Amino acid sequence: MEHDVSEKNLKEIISELLRLGYEGTYWDFKEDYTDCREDKLIDIICMANNIDGHQAYLIYGADDNGNVKGIEKTKYSRYTTKSVTEFLRSKPFAGGFVPKVAVQTIKNDNHELDIVIIKRSNNTPYYLTEEYSQSHDVKKKLYAGAIYTRVNDINTPRKQTASFEHTEFLWRKRFGIDLVVYLLYVVFSIPFIFPLSSTP
Numbered sequence: 001m002e003h004d005v006s007e008k009n010l011k012e013i014i015s016e017l018l019r020l021g022y023e024g025t026y027w028d029f030k031e032d033y034t035d036c037r038e039d040k041l042i043d044i045i046c047m048a049n050n051i052d053g054h055q056a057y058l059i060y061g062a063d064d065n066g067n068v069k070g071i072e073k074t075k076y077s078r079y080t081t082k083s084v085t086e087f088l089r090s091k092p093f094a095g096g097f098v099p100k101v102a103v104q105t106i107k108n109d110n111h112e113l114d115i116v117i118i119k120r121s122n123n124t125p126y127y128l129t130e131e132y133s134q135s136h137d138v139k140k141k142l143y144a145g146a147i148y149t150r151v152n153d154i155n156t157p158r159k160q161t162a163s164f165e166h167t168e169f170l171w172r173k174r175f176g177i178d179l180v181v182y183l184l185y186v187v188f189s190i191p192f193i194f195p196l197s198s199t200p
Contacts, residue, residue: 011106014059014115018066018108023153026056031063033076038140041091041132042148042155044084047118048099048126049149051166053173058116070111078114079103092130092144097123125149125162125170 017027026047034040047056061071071078081103088098100119105112125147133141141158148156149166156162172178
């Protein structure tokens with residue numbers, strides 16, 4: 001798990017992402033909040049399952065091109081760490097593994113930006129064991145067992161699931177398979193890198 005980001009470091013990270021002028025695998029710009037619970041949930045799941053294995057950021061108060069508009073005049077209730085955490089904990093996540101989040105507000109260009117930080121974790125893939133449809137709009141519904149992730153700036157469509165390649169990557173993270181292979185490589189390479197001196 002990555003350490004908490006200080007306000008100064010967070011400002012630097014977000015400023016750099018805004019300067020890029022486009023969205024990516026682990027960051028997404030949101031000009032405003034939404035009252036659609038399904039949209040809110042899929043955005044967090046996709047970020048938690050991002051295939052870069054990176055801590056992720058939902059940046060509220062910027063348009064799709066990274067232009068800062070500010071979130072201070074929103075008509076919606078603004079997120080807090082407590083509200084988002086409680087929202088996630090009430091959802092049917094497989095194995096009880098729930099994405100860990102934090103919310104911080106930063107200043108940029110004399111505007112406020114709300115940043116939802118989705119912490120990096122090895123508990124991927126995050127997915128639901130039951131369908132989730134609060135708005136009763138079939139186009140918004142999230143499906144049980146579907147693994148949602150993000151490729152470049154596009155979330156997995158709701159009626160689909162992540163590709164085999166990306167699903168495998170997320171499960172390998174869960175079970176530490178790549179880490180085990182790496183550690184074995186290091187252990188068995190040491191004698192060749194630092195050969196033991198033979199006794200006379």
